[in-house]
Amino acid sequence: MTLPFVKMHAHGDDFLIIDRRGLDDPISAQVARRLGNRHTGIGFNQLAVVLDCADAAARIKFWNPNGTPLQTCGSATRGVAERLMHEAGTDTIVLRTDRGLLTCVRESGQRVSVNMGAPSLGWAAVPLAESMDTLYLPLEGDPAACSMGNPHCTFFVADLAAVDVATLGPALETHVLFPARTNVHFVQVIDRGHIRLRIWERGGGVPLGSGSCCCGAVVNGIRRGLLDDRVEVQCDGGTVTVQWDGQGGVVLTGSVEPIMQGIVYVPIG
Template identity: 85%
Template sequence: MTLPFVKMHAHGDDFIIIDRRGLDDPITPEVARRLGDRHTGIGFNQLAVVLDCEDAAARIKFWNPNGTPLATCGSATRGVADRLMHETGADSVVLRTDRGLLTCVREAGRRVSVDMGAPSLDWAAVPLAEAMDTRTLPIEGRPAACSMGNPHCTFFVQDIAAVDVAALGPALEIHPLFPAKTNVHFVQVLDRGHIRLRIWERGGGVPLGSGSCCCGAVVNGIRRGLLDATVQVQCDGGTVTVHWDGQGGVVLTGSVAPVMQGSAYAFEC
């Protein structure tokens, strides 16, 4: 069986989109792993499967390259929105994910914004293993935590160049405090409107960028009193803008770009 796909990226955060509107959904953990392998498959940070939906333009299911599902992906949501807005000629579109209904809007300069919804700040919603103040966790480095539909743990450091993300990330991802594992961020605050961010992504490793991680890092920085409401987030692959007023949804804005399209074997021949 072959599956047509489009590959895109957002500030280096690469993802593939498989449009199954009007069709069945053949993606299983094994198929996601096969497609996600960068040596024997296509390779991606996330896979977005576009499905029919009664109360939105489409429903999106997300997969990590290790075959685990995830509730949200800011980059791939914007990529799907970009394609559907091109398809219809509209300047906005509403998509359903496990986070709920997300509104996406066309911005200037081939940028797309998405309201990712309000962050979850309570310990049980992150989730954490026990009750505590999520602004300061009892882990060396005193990180903060929140959820954007998936868990985020943010360390604020003086010199991000001195942090070995690939060495520290795997152990922190599976720390006992995080029963569902966690994304891990390392943030250097350059000023109140500008941060440098590096990421260990749950189920994925070290990406060039991540939309939901950018959102989680900014939310945690604002909660710590370190950042203003609008922040430029400089990732390894480029820069996005995150806005949060401390009450409502977190708005992520940045460019998306197509990389390639083709057909992939979903199963071994």
């Protein structure tokens, strides 16, 4: 079958949008893997499938390029929001993901914000393999953990350039402490309102950016007392802003830009 698609990116974090409102959902793990292959498919960090929803403008299902589902994606949520706000002629929209109902707002300068909801800070919600303080995990490097609907493990380092993310990331992702595996962040604090971030993404490798990882890294930095409640996060692909008051939802703001659109052939069955 053929599927119309739009590809966008947010600070280098590229994602594919397939709008199936009013239609069936043909995306399986096999189809997601085929589309996610950067040599024989289209390639993406995340796939967002847009579906009908009774209590929001749309529901979004997310896939990693390796064919595993994920619960949330801040970049693709903002990309879908930008397109649907343009379609509806509005500057705000509510979308449903596995995180619940997320409010998105059009900001100045081609930027879109999304309230990603409150982080989960308990060990069982991350999840971790056993009861412990999520602010100080018993791992070399003294990381912190939280969940933004997907698990995050954050290391604070003195020199980000000295970290071999591609080597350390896979081992930490699959560590026995994380029964659902984890995203891994390496953070260099520039000042209380500015961090530099590199990421190993669960099911995806080393991306240029990640919205939910930016949120998780800032949440853990604020919990450690290292950061203020509004932080500029510089990833390899660009910069986003994350705001968190320590109690409520985490607000992610940044630009989203189209890359291409077209029709892709996908064998089904």
